[in-house]
Amino acid sequence: MTILLSTPFETITGLPIFIGYIFVFIIGAVIGSFLNVVIHRVPNEESIVFPGSACPKCGNAIAGYDNIPIVSWLLLRGKCRNCKVPISIRYPAVELLTALSFVLVFWKFGLDVLLPVGLIFVAVTIALMFIDAEHMILPNVITYPFFVFAFLVRIIYPIAFGTVFSDMVIGPMASMSGYPEWVVSLVGAILGALAGGGSLWLIGEVWMRARGVEAMGLGDVKMMLGFGALLGWRLALFSIFIAAFAGAVIGIAVIAKQKDKDFQSQIPFGIFLGVGSVIALLFGEQVIGWYMRTFVP
Ligand SMILES: [Zn+2]
Numbered sequence: 568m569t570i571l572l573s574t575p576f577e578t579i580t581g582l583p584i585f586i587g588y589i590f591v592f593i594i595g596a597v598i599g600s601f602l603n604v605v606i607h608r609v610p611n612e613e614s615i616v617f618p619g620s621a622c623p624k625c626g627n628a629i630a631g632y633d634n635i636p637i638v639s640w641l642l643l644r645g646k647c648r649n650c651k652v653p654i655s656i657r658y659p660a661v662e663l664l665t666a667l668s669f670v671l672v673f674w675k676f677g678l679d680v681l682l683p684v685g686l687i688f689v690a691v692t693i694a695l696m697f698i699d700a701e702h703m704i705l706p707n708v709i710t711y712p713f714f715v716f717a718f719l720v721r722i723i724y725p726i727a728f729g730t731v732f733s734d735m736v737i738g739p740m741a742s743m744s745g746y747p748e749w750v751v752s753l754v755g756a757i758l759g760a761l762a763g764g765g766s767l768w769l770i771g772e773v774w775m776r777a778r779g780v781e782a783m784g785l786g787d788v789k790m791m792l793g794f795g796a797l798l799g800w801r802l803a804l805f806s807i808f809i810a811a812f813a814g815a816v817i818g819i820a821v822i823a824k825q826k827d828k829d830f831q832s833q834i835p836f837g838i839f840l841g842v843g844s845v846i847a848l849l850f851g852e853q854v855i856g857w858y859m860r861t862f863v864p
Contacts, residue, residue: 576678592666596636598690599665603658606697609706625650648826657697665693668845675849680728684720688797688848690839694824695790697767698793699837705786714793716761721756721796725749733852734759734799756796763795763803764788794844802847809843811835 568692570637576587604615621631627649633639640659647654672685691713725748726728732739735748743751771783795803818834 572804581680587673587678588670591669595666595669595686596617596662598669598686599662599693600634600636600658600740602665602697603661605694605709606661606701609694609708610698610702610704612678622647622649622652622654624652638665640727645655661693661697665690667695671849679729683862684724684797685848687716688794691843696841698837699786703784703835705784705790706787707786708785710793712727714789714796717760717775717793717796718753718756721752722749725752732799734801737799750816755799758800759795759798759803760792760797762800763798763806764790764792766804766807767791769796783836787840789839790837791844794840798847798851802851805851805855806840806843806847809846810839813842814839 576582576584580587587657601615604620608615619635622629624647625646630648633643637659640654640656643654645654645656646652668689669686672689673682676682676685691709692838695709698709699705721732724732725735729748730752731748732755734753740758741757742786743754767783768785768788771781771788773785774783776780791803792809794806798806814834814836817839821834
């Protein structure tokens, strides 16, 4: 997924670009606040709408003025106003991470029609990463709708906006001249899903046959089916490569630290897949382009 043509923010709005960045940062922090609710409640199958936020210790409802992303946590010095129980730093961390991710996506996409898609992508990724870190699951209620969302984007965007996704100009989709753009995009999405989810599933199957232990959770596969559909096959493989590399480095560090434990059951791979996918979204095309120019004659 990449932008081939984008109108600068300044041209459209007449405002300096830093106003755009501040605005996107604030939107990101607010969405991050919502992601905290998702991360906290979805694994417990609770409603993400009702009831409003309350202190987990004393049950005191959190007032609007104490619920300002990042700011309130700092003002309250990380404690509940009522009972002074410490509030996890995870809350402002998720808000800040989402805000910064939104800024990066805006930097990459500008005021393009794909901007909301990029923002949804990183928001879903952050929710999945934090849920996986805490509960070792990637809930279907997030991965399934995202899979549908990815395919809808890949079909509707070429029709509605004439969007050309980056995988549509590389093989094998590049040779599909004569087909409508949305069909080319759909084929790209299917190949991307297979490259993302299919390859992970295959690795897991081979590993299980060879070692008799489950290496790959189906949650990882479902996550990468949707991510791969959106990113295309090349960026999907790039994501998995980054994830495997980062996972290996961290994995070795974890093994070194706690000798004889089975590290497979301890590392939520979704975190690495999430990081890899966001890097692929933001920088994948540039890195692959640089690699091709440098190492492929
Ligand atoms: Zn409290």
